Amino acid sequence: MRLLLVEDDRMIGESLRAALKLEGHALDWVRDVAAAQAALATERFDLVLLDLGLPPERASAEPAADAPAGSEGLAVLRGLRARGDTTPVIVISAREALGQRVAGLDAGADDYLVKPFEFDELQARIRAVSRRHAGRAQPLLAHGDVTLDPATRQVSQGGRPVTLSAREFAVLEALMTRPGALLSRAQLEDRLYGWGDAVESNAVSVYIHQLRRKLGADFIRNVRGVGYFVGGAVV
Incomplete structure (x- = not known):
């Protein structure tokens, strides 16, 4: 599958990129809102892995402490769904409060995985979301x-x-x-x-x-x- 990883944490991004490519996926990685929006507007992906706490631009510093939790990532997700794009999205975020998980799902995410997580679980969720998107119940x-x-x-x-x-x-x-x-x-x-x-x-x-x-x-x-x-x- 061709995946888009939207993640500003370099250590997490490099780890996921290496692991997912080892599993045979083609993976593109962006680290801010502007790059994510540009990629989603011009390229086709089979699935998006989306962090919520993103800087608005690559050159930006870390988001201000009083910024609304997850608002940057949610903006990317809402924009995707507003233009009718049905690309599957799995939110991967350290924001674990019930309200934040509900907000992510209600904004159009197909699944929500709280960091830290095991790579095997992420792989299983990618497979499950992909099956649902393809209209298949059978895993094989x-x-x-x-x-x-x-x-x-x-x-x-x-x-x-x-x-x-x-x-x-x-x-x-x-x-x-x-x-x-x-x-x-x-x-x-x-x-x-x-x-x-x-x-x-x-x-x-x-x-x-x-x-x-x-x-x-x-x-x-x-x-x-x-x-x-x-x-x-x-x-």
């Missing part, structure tokens, strides 16, 4: 005899395990999440690379070739010059 993804488990990051075919690299898994998960949906090369690249990552021109073709070698030549189909899909008729 399956097509034909291929099954993909987002929680364990395991893939099997006919009951036998299939070993995939992190980026092969990311491509397969994107395709299996929406069977029949045609995903372009650019859309798949978005799932693999963040802003600072070097994008190899033929990377997607290489991963598709490797997946076909492991799962069968006909498992992933393509419309020449348009994109790739798994499943029946293109939707």
Whole structure:
């Protein structure tokens, strides 16, 4: 998945960026309100991780002690929902009072996770929110005899395990999440690379070739010059 992390704490941001990229996610990280608003207005993300206590601009000092708790992050969230953007948002905040949690959810957050938290829990909440957003109740993804488990990051075919690299898994998960949906090369690249990552021109073709070698030549189909899909008729 392509994630946007909105977090002004450098230590937390660097830790989450490293851990989420290790799990195969493409992650972009911004640290203030202006950068968050610009990113959300111009880019598409599968999910946003949003801190509430943000400085309004990158060069700003820490927010004043008497500033309304979480008002900066809530402004980003409310702006997103006001323009009809349904991108899933998980608030990650040290603000744990009931009123603050209620305010975040009522402003349009899909979930609210209080810091400090365990990374495994964050991963589970990302999966749960993504399932709900896709309209799925079943945690496993399956097509034909291929099954993909987002929680364990395991893939099997006919009951036998299939070993995939992190980026092969990311491509397969994107395709299996929406069977029949045609995903372009650019859309798949978005799932693999963040802003600072070097994008190899033929990377997607290489991963598709490797997946076909492991799962069968006909498992992933393509419309020449348009994109790739798994499943029946293109939707």
